[in-house]
Amino acid sequence: MLPDNLKEYPVAAAVEAFDADAVTGGKFEFSELTLEILASKISSVCGFLKYDQKFIRLSTVTAVDRFPAEPRFELVYHLHSIDRNERLRLKARISGADPVIESVTGVWRSANWYEREVFDLFGVRFTNHPDLRRILMPDDWEGHPLRKDYPITGTRV
Amino acid sequence: MSDLGVPELLAETEEQQAATGGRRMVLNMGPQHPSTHGVLRLLLELDGENIASCVPDIGFLHTGIEKEFEVKNYQQAVTLTDRVDYLAPLSNxxxxxxxxxxxxxxxIPPQAQWMRVLLAELTRLNSHLVWLGTHALDIGAMSVFLYCFREREEILKIFEMFSGQRMMTSYFRIGGLALEPPRGWQDRVKRFLAIFPSRIDEYENLLTNNRIWLGRTKGVGFISLEDMLDLGITGPMLRGAGLKIDTRKDAPYSSYEKFDFEVPTQTANDVFARYQVRIEEMRQSTRIITQALEGMPAGPWKADAPHVVLPDREKMKTQMEALIYHFKIVTEGFRVPQGEVFQVIESPRGELGYYIVSEGTTKPYRVHMRTPSFGNLQAVPRMVEGTLIADVIAAIGSMDFVLGDTDR
Known part of the structure; x- marks a missing residue:
């Protein structure tokens, strides 16, 4: 459900009109609009935003680990529309037990490396990704460094 | 093949081998190749001198800075940001x-904002000078490098005068500047501004009509604007393709809206166009610095926020309250309200974004850097596939990436 105070923002209203089930929440803070999207709908919502709402640039994809809370991972997408001179943040939550989400590489090719980075550092898997390999850490590395239960110093446990 | 670390997608199947007569070879360019300015590794599959496919391999300079942020308090973490893009520390x-x-x-008080603009533009000059020098050196113009580093030295001396450091300045702090601007800084900057515009003409004299330079850069490194936007390229590369985009104009920060400057664009979308854009950006930066110098507002250089900004030494020694604040900030740090922001600025290389999640403690919960080099590098295969191997150096040089910025 889209919170009532966000209905005045054209993008938020458009996404709700496109797929009301996909929006699970949102907020407007520090002049930045955030929409929370159901993880299973992320790819279709992104496609709508790119082709219908002119968010032709994907600025970055990253994740936040909320360990030990569940759902553990928050996937964060920052979109940029040059025509509208607007930015938009999308968030999708996925569980820590089986962190899988659909890739958005089909919408923006630039998602390729960003999703590889999230896979490498958080251990989130992306379905339909063309080349899901580690990108920053060595191929034979064990563990995912940016997870909150990964130690910052000392030997790996 | 796989024991060389060559990914499966590059390995030639037997059918392909039969089709090409086994002519294809894999060349490992980097990570110690001098022209990749750092530790970029490119796996090139060659068909004669033509590049059939290219796979960039990054991560050799991964330092885990994003993880490090989570155990530093907010003010300490400023020093980490210098080390991300070491050619543009003040932008970070x-x-x-x-x-x-x-x-x-x-x-933030006006003087601090204007000082930030002035120094950020000097950083842009610094970064563009290193780019121009090394890019020209790669293509074979040795003397440009020496000219550029002569002026860069002057800029580094200005940084040293302000902060005591030449490269890892950490001069901007949360709430303003680290130190009061030094006495006599205006003269130093004025002296630099007096010579610099004629020095840009000097670089142009060496390159712009140079037949070898034109031959090596015109029509090289083309990539369509649609591909650029889809692959995440930002900054001077986009402006070289005719798109007038600049965060300083589109979403002004730190009072950039008060400065009069142009956003240069070119339409040719090749290495030469990017060179022209950056040269013109240097002239525009000079304009901004001149305006900042002439119109520098008086007043405080750090915010009036005792719970965030360290008190003056004098006050700390004479006032109890200031001493308490000093002790609290130094030992524990300050608490930042819960929330998340994504702040985008125009770094010399393109769109630089900081995504910070705060949980209301003295340390960031998560910091993600959207660095321009990472986004730009992703487009290397699209740019070089199908071209000649000799053009790879010119093409990747025109991207102006820094590997510290890529791998973080």
Missing amino acids: NLGYCLAVEKLLQLE
Whole structure:
């Protein structure tokens, strides 16, 4: 459900009109609009935003680990529309037990490396990704460094 | 093949081998190749001198800075941002400080804002000079490198005068500047501004009509604007393709809206166009620095926020309250209200974004850097596939990436 105070923002209203089930929440803070999207709908919502709402640039994809809370991972997408001179943040939550989400590489090719980075550092898997390999850490590395239960110093446990 | 670390997608199947007569070979360019300015590794599959496919391999300079942020308090973490893009440390300081200040909703006094603009533009000059020198050196113009580093030295001396450091300045702090601007800084900057415009003409004399330079850069490194936007390229590369995009104009920060400058564009979309864009950007930066120098407002250089900004030495020694604040900030740090922000600035290389998540403690919960080099490098295969191997150096040089910025 889209919170009532966000209905005045054209993008938020458009996404709700496109797929009301996909929006699970949102907020407007520090002049930045955030929409929370159901993880299973992320790819279709992104496609709508790119082709219908002119968010032709994907600025970055990253994740936040909320360990030990569940759902553990928050996937964060920052979109940029040059025509509208607007930015938009999308968030999708996925569980820590089986962190899988659909890739958005089909919408923006630039998602390729960003999703590889999230896979490498958080251990989130992306379905339909063309080349899901580690990108920053060595191929034979064990563990995912940016997870909150990964130690910052000392030997790996 | 696989024991060389060559990914499966590059390995030639037997059918392909039969089709090409086994002519294809894999060349490992980097990570110690001098022209990749750092530790970029490119796996090139060659068909004669033509590049059939290219796979970039990054991560050799991964330092885990994003993880490090989570155990530093907010003010300490400023020093990490210098080390991300070591050719534009002040741009990174600025992006990070603006993001945290947005969370704190701090009002920054005009003098600090203008000083930030002045130094950020000097950083742009510094970065573009290193780019021009090394890019020309790669293509074979040795003397440009020496000319550029002569002026860069002057800029580094200005940085040293302000902060005591030549490269890892950490001069912008949350709430303003680290130190009071030094006595006599105006003369130093004025002296630099007096010579610099004629020095840009000097570089242009060496290159712009040079037949070898034109031959090596015109029509090289083309990539369509649609591909650029889809692959995440930002900054001077986009402006070289005719798109007038600049965060300083589109979403002004740190009072950039008060400065009069142009956003240069070119339409040819090749290495030469990017060279022209950056040269013109240097002239525009000079304009901004001149305006900042002439119109520098008086007043405080750090925000009036005792719980965030360290008190003056004098006050700390004479006033009890100031001493308490000093002790609290130094030992524990300051708390930042819960929330998340994404602050974007225009770094010399393109769109630099800091995404900070705060949980209301003295340390960031998560910091993600959207660095321009990472986004740009992703487009290398699209840009070089199908071209000649000799053009790879010119093409990747025109991207102006820094590997510290890529791998973080």
